[in-house]
Amino acid sequence: MMHTSSVISLGALRVHKWIRFFYSKKEEDNESIGEMILQTRRYRLITKISSTILVLMPVVFYVVWISPRFEEPSVTNPAVIELMSTDEYKYATSEAFERINRYNRGEINADELQGIRAVHQVRGVVVRLKLDPVPRNEPRESGGMKYKIDAEYNISIALGHFVLLFVVELAIVAIALVTWLGGEPKARLEYEDRILQAYFSFESHAPTRAETGHNIVVRALARFHRFAKDLEDRPRNADGITVQNEYDVQYLVNALLRLEFDNVKPEEYAPSMASGATRLDFLLPDHDLVLEIKMTHDSKRMKSLVNELILDIGRYRAHPGCSEIIFFVYDPRGLMKNPVALQKELTEIAGNLPVTLFVSPRT
Incomplete structure (x- = not known):
């Protein structure tokens, strides 16, 4: 009985070691690109130092040999x-x-x-x-x-030993020169330097595709209401900017997008449908993202707004540059009562096309 228990314990120990080895390998495989570049450069440095030592070793050995x-x-x-x-x-x-x-x-x-x-x-x-x-x-x-x-x-x-050393040293120096001078291409080193600069930077790393295309837009829209209110009041009794309709909202959103993105296409044509051609308010081609602007007002019923959003999904999904839609509804008077339900409905209609409803100001 004791023997069987020992065998089981030994087997469990081996399994435990194998699992630890597997996860350690997974951690090693998940190294960042910056760490991989640093490790590669360490290997290069070690190679150059080793080749230098290799060049000097025969000379040192020969000096001791003929001391x-x-x-x-x-x-x-x-x-x-x-x-x-x-x-x-x-x-x-x-x-x-x-x-x-x-x-x-x-x-x-x-x-x-x-x-x-x-x-x-x-x-x-x-x-x-x-x-x-x-x-x-x-x-x-x-x-x-x-x-x-x-x-x-x-x-x-002894002349024979000296000639032998000379020949061996020439061969080693040739190998060392290949190691020293045959380095990486300049373009690759510059690329690695840029990655390492970001790796050691105290600032946040470059955002991912989702962060660039979605989160930055949402972050800008979250500040829109405060931004619009600040523009209404200007010092020295100068006239401010008052948001009165969707065109005003588009004008200000365009300014916010230009602060964040280099490539912003306003009024981009969408493919024609039975109801006629239409335009996207904003297209971010680098991120395959469409931003559509709406504004609530007393004369516009909520059902009409919902129908517009549903029709826009059908129109914009056919655009080759649309992989995601963000609907920005500016609701300064708080006319939208249940944006959560509307978001759920739009998501179900869009299917596999990501759709986000952002209402400002948020209640």
Whole structure:
């Protein structure tokens, strides 16, 4: 029983880990474009830094490889020490010292003394050894002066390794130049800069299509009544602007739309129907949005206004640039009693065409 429980717990743990992994991947996939650009630029920077390090690494390695060349060529030099530890060096010097000792004891003549020349490669340098017998200030019993071994070392760079480094370095530099100079097109970098500027901006990001086409219009219409009232009173006894009919409303709404949108088409023709051609009050082509203006007054019955709105839906839905309709009804005297019911009725009639009824001022 305990074993079965452990198996179930283990299986649950694995499922839990899988779910966490799945959601973590989903969060990663949902990164914003700004974050993706930043991550890409970090990768580019890391690539350039890595290529720079890659260019320098062979040089640094080679300098360390030939470091004995920069030290004094004596018995304390690492290359000389390595040479002295070889069997060839030990054999050659032991023979030379043996001849010197025999000469100093008078067993052989000076003509039998000989020097030693040797060349040995140690890492990236070449060590040249020169051992010569030279007299010392000590008399020999059989006449003449005793001899000693004078050692001379010369260290130079190994040409083969240098050529190999040069070829490898040229290849790496070529790759690095491609990485450094073969960057992204200027147009793409400018596009990324604009996105990053918006990403780091303290202001709100650019609105989406729905926000631009719908919310901004509604926000402007929500201020219309206050805007119209402010225009009625002008300082220094100057004549103000009084909204008396739909044309006045259209005139002021046009001014508000121009503040928000660059492309506003007033009096746009709609496709003809049996009842004749008609015009849209305002069309926002960049957002496929139609704005129709109405104004209530005592002589206009509500039923007549509702019929106009219903007919407008039928006319405007045939326009190729109409994907949404906003009906703006300016009702300064509060003649509309139930705009919520009217909104519901218009929505049902419009079907899949989004229709919004906005009444100002709102009660």
